[in-house]
Amino acid sequence: MLQATHFHPALEIANTAFLGSEPNCLQALFRKQPVEHLAAGQSLFFEGDVAKHLFEVVEGNLRIFRVISDGRRVITGFLHAGDIVGVSLKNHYLYSAEAVTDTKVRRFSRKAFEAEVSNSPELRPEVFARLRDEMAAAQDQMVLLSCKDAEERLCSFLLKQLRRDPGHCRSNAIVELPMTRLDIADYLGLTIETVSRMMTKLANKGILVSAGRHCVRIMKYATLVQLSGDDDEYDGDERGLIGYAGRQRQ
Amino acid sequence: MLQATHFHPALEIANTAFLGSEPNCLQALFRKQPVEHLAAGQSLFFEGDVAKHLFEVVEGNLRIFRVISDGRRVITGFLHAGDIVGVSLKNHYLYSAEAVTDTKVRRFSRKAFEAEVSNSPELRPEVFARLRDEMAAAQDQMVLLSCKDAEERLCSFLLKQLRRDPGHCRSNAIVELPMTRLDIADYLGLTIETVSRMMTKLANKGILVSAGRHCVRIMKYATLVQLSGDDDEYDGDERGLIGYAGRQRQ
DNA sequence: CGCATGCTTGAATTTAATCAACCCTAGTGG
DNA sequence: CCACTAGGGTTGATTAAATTCAAGCATGCG
Numbered sequence: 001m002l003q004a005t006h007f008h009p010a011l012e013i014a015n016t017a018f019l020g021s022e023p024n025c026l027q028a029l030f031r032k033q034p035v036e037h038l039a040a041g042q043s044l045f046f047e048g049d050v051a052k053h054l055f056e057v058v059e060g061n062l063r064i065f066r067v068i069s070d071g072r073r074v075i076t077g078f079l080h081a082g083d084i085v086g087v088s089l090k091n092h093y094l095y096s097a098e099a100v101t102d103t104k105v106r107r108f109s110r111k112a113f114e115a116e117v118s119n120s121p122e123l124r125p126e127v128f129a130r131l132r133d134e135m136a137a138a139q140d141q142m143v144l145l146s147c148k149d150a151e152e153r154l155c156s157f158l159l160k161q162l163r164r165d166p167g168h169c170r171s172n173a174i175v176e177l178p179m180t181r182l183d184i185a186d187y188l189g190l191t192i193e194t195v196s197r198m199m200t201k202l203a204n205k206g207i208l209v210s211a212g213r214h215c216v217r218i219m220k221y222a223t224l225v226q227l228s229g230d231d232d233e234y235d236g237d238e239r240g241l242i243g244y245a246g247r248q249r250q
Numbered sequence: 251m252l253q254a255t256h257f258h259p260a261l262e263i264a265n266t267a268f269l270g271s272e273p274n275c276l277q278a279l280f281r282k283q284p285v286e287h288l289a290a291g292q293s294l295f296f297e298g299d300v301a302k303h304l305f306e307v308v309e310g311n312l313r314i315f316r317v318i319s320d321g322r323r324v325i326t327g328f329l330h331a332g333d334i335v336g337v338s339l340k341n342h343y344l345y346s347a348e349a350v351t352d353t354k355v356r357r358f359s360r361k362a363f364e365a366e367v368s369n370s371p372e373l374r375p376e377v378f379a380r381l382r383d384e385m386a387a388a389q390d391q392m393v394l395l396s397c398k399d400a401e402e403r404l405c406s407f408l409l410k411q412l413r414r415d416p417g418h419c420r421s422n423a424i425v426e427l428p429m430t431r432l433d434i435a436d437y438l439g440l441t442i443e444t445v446s447r448m449m450t451k452l453a454n455k456g457i458l459v460s461a462g463r464h465c466v467r468i469m470k471y472a473t474l475v476q477l478s479g480d481d482d483e484y485d486g487d488e489r490g491l492i493g494y495a496g497r498q499r500q
Numbered sequence: 501c502g503c504a505t506g507c508t509t510g511a512a513t514t515t516a517a518t519c520a521a522c523c524c525t526a527g528t529g530g
Numbered sequence: 531c532c533a534c535t536a537g538g539g540t541t542g543a544t545t546a547a548a549t550t551c552a553a554g555c556a557t558g559c560g
Contacts, residue, residue, distance in 0.1 A: 068397065068481065074396040076392055088382050089382070090382055095389070124374075131385070132339065134385065135344075135381070135384065139326055139345070142388065142392060143316055143318060143324045145395035145439065146395055146439040147318065230318070231318065
């Protein structure tokens, strides 16, 4: 998965405006391809399949996940419009991909993609940038799964969803949650019951107001950040000291 | 971090033998650089620092980790001889790096590295391959942290350590564990006590025999694999069916 | 030899999972 | 248009697993 953190559709279109036959942006590669439609729940590819294609998400969203031997599922990410699936792939898909909602994608041959990228000095930095963003996201997820409790996990998740919207305002913002509670649970390493309980707990604290199954209004952004356990806006000048405070909290 | 999964030192030296001024292997870039020594526990760089250099691990091993606001530490990986630190970096280090044991590294300017790579069509595939391996490792770690219990985590860890040794035989093999229990705990998302308990549990089952603090002999490889919860040697032809079995175990 | 650090073991506590019941809502068909 | 139903979601009681707290042991180093 490749989150398009720095590549908003608007920006991308601007880039393409003064562009000849040489695409200077990854998404330009996909632009000529026909749009394919996926119904909610439909699979795009399966873990272990030979990875013949990469995909650009045009609209909607995907979950990517692995299923382990005993049937447990781990969602390693959600993909949205502008994201490209598969740049980090070897010969086989490392994970399965399914549409969460009705979704449109464009398909591009992996071989052709790799040829294009290796020929274009303009495209390569973008591929690297996307890989780096993907890696950074994976690291964040490891931190979340390693040592955050249920409440922190859910708060982090909500913030992540909120920040995907470039025009989000800090408080009184609405977060869309197109995925089910089970999806959220499998993404956060929790159960649906725990996700549900934390959701009502946050609602009781007045931090958010539920607005239907797939929608939530954030009332106290700052509190949500605090509860997420991420030291955003790092105030500390003490980074870099030998050792660290120990693993206990408080 | 970049694990050198497919790049054993022996192979690398063989490659360099018939090699002109154009290096055809990433490690060749580092070869002219002086070796720097790090004492056990010494820091190589800190999370958040400007990433001016990449490093090749020549000997010994490093832990890379992040420390979150309340002092908890998450180890996201261990690095060994042949690994290169920092290919997935942005402008700042995403994590800190410390020597676990006495360690030797070579340093290379990130700018120069990027220039070399972007000029060399031979180097680029290797960079991508390493990034892909790193990504795959991160995914595995997410699966481990998401849904494995303490015993499965420790077994997975031991197997990973065992498999790093190219000449490992399946049973009766010795695994070196240069890191402390706290390192293992912070890597597996557990406490030292739990790691210790699981270690003795495996010893009681006759799966391994402790041989000092930093060494373990594996007696029952197959059992260890089973307990690790990874469906290695996948026997299933049923991958790719719609849906999945559900999240319950058994 | 003695201390310090890392490791192990045990008992109590806490957190989230599990098991079970019930509710709500969207979508269906009468 | 309304009643019914199925699936997703919530809530409560119980259980299990790992953490926390506490004590003691071993190993290595001065």
